[in-house]
Amino acid sequence: MKALTWHGKHDIRCESVPDPKIEQPRDAIIKVTSCAICGSDLHIYNGVIPEMHSCDIIGHEAMGEVVELGSEAGGNLKVGDRVVIPFTISCGECFFCKRGFYSGCERSNPDSKKATEVWGNSPAGLFGYSHLLGGYSGGQAEYIRVPYADVGPIKVPDGMTDEQALFLSDIFPTGYMAADFCNIQPGDTIAIWGCGPVGQMAIRSAFLLGAERVIAIDTVEERLEMARKGGAETLDFRKEDIYERIMDLTKGRGADACIDAVGTEPLMSSGLDAVIDRVKVATFMGTDRPHVLRQAIHCTRNFGTVSIVGVYGGFLDKIPFGSAINRGLTFRMAQTPVQSYLPLLMSRIEKGEIDPSFVITHTASLEEGPALYDTFNNKKDGCIKVVLKP
Structure with a gap:
């Protein structure tokens, strides 16, 4: 598949990388239909986020279609569902998840020891954002593996466009x-x-x-x-x-x-x-x-x-x-406990109280992503929000 990968400061590339696979029973594979470049991705682009490794797949705002489910990932999901994916990866079962503090999940960061050395304790794992936070492959790609898929992704109602739903992944919550x-x-x-x-x-x-x-x-x-x-x-x-x-x-x-x-x-x-x-x-x-x-x-x-x-x-x-x-x-x-806000904010969009798509200024292909990182970072061409279509 194609994905945007990090190779150092100001060096983002669109490359062919291996397709993701089911690794754990609660995993899902999502075919990405829309993803976005977040302002916090620019910290990665500018080289200020530690523990980034060459060839890491970046991006944490994504949505798409379920194409494969692990044996324990079903829950409310089935193959073919359109879903938006929270950028916080959360187990749904630990002390913090049970209290709605999903971004403090105790189980989803396999690099928790590194994070604890820096911050005194570890937050949840995040998609596409440093090996301090799990080193998970991100969503600026054609496909993404989603751990704990029975907890994270939320279905997108029929009639709601990708552009309306996508930002439920991060910036709207x-x-x-x-x-x-x-x-x-x-x-x-x-x-x-x-x-x-x-x-x-x-x-x-x-x-x-x-x-x-x-x-x-x-x-x-x-x-x-x-x-x-x-x-x-x-x-x-x-x-x-x-x-x-x-x-x-x-x-x-x-x-x-x-x-x-x-x-x-x-x-x-x-x-x-x-x-x-x-x-x-x-x-x-x-x-x-x-x-x-x-x-x-x-x-x-x-x-x-x-x-x-x-x-x-x-x-x-x-x-x-x-x-x-x-x-x-x-x-x-806080890093946003996205799952706690999703039902309320989805409802606000459905009722017409807000349409988050107002913020989009640029829509492009994944291949155009590296150039648009530069455009967004340098505030060129009136760029406020970039949506990519893999």
């Missing part, structure tokens, strides 16, 4: 979770850093959950325009002082909740701290660039919430924790 973490009350103002795909989903989710006002921060005009179409007020961080503007817009109080939908590689380059972050990472003296997180903390009102869904990998420098503790901030963050 992640954006929705970001807003859900904010405990939104009537009249609330939510500030969101990053108007990429997750940020766009967070904007619309915040309104679905009752926010009165959303302030969205970015600098790419196409992203800001899409945010405005979703009802947000927008700020360009290269043209305005974000802290001063948010204080002005909230009459000096700060946003009720702030969402960091950017993570470790911000474009946010204004400010001395951002310059220092870049120098530290470039000289191997730091692992992440948390400028956005610092700013979000300062812009949150007293006893407000900071919701973090941007990807961070290691140890963060100069976090204003004194501000957080003295002002009573609440922090909520």
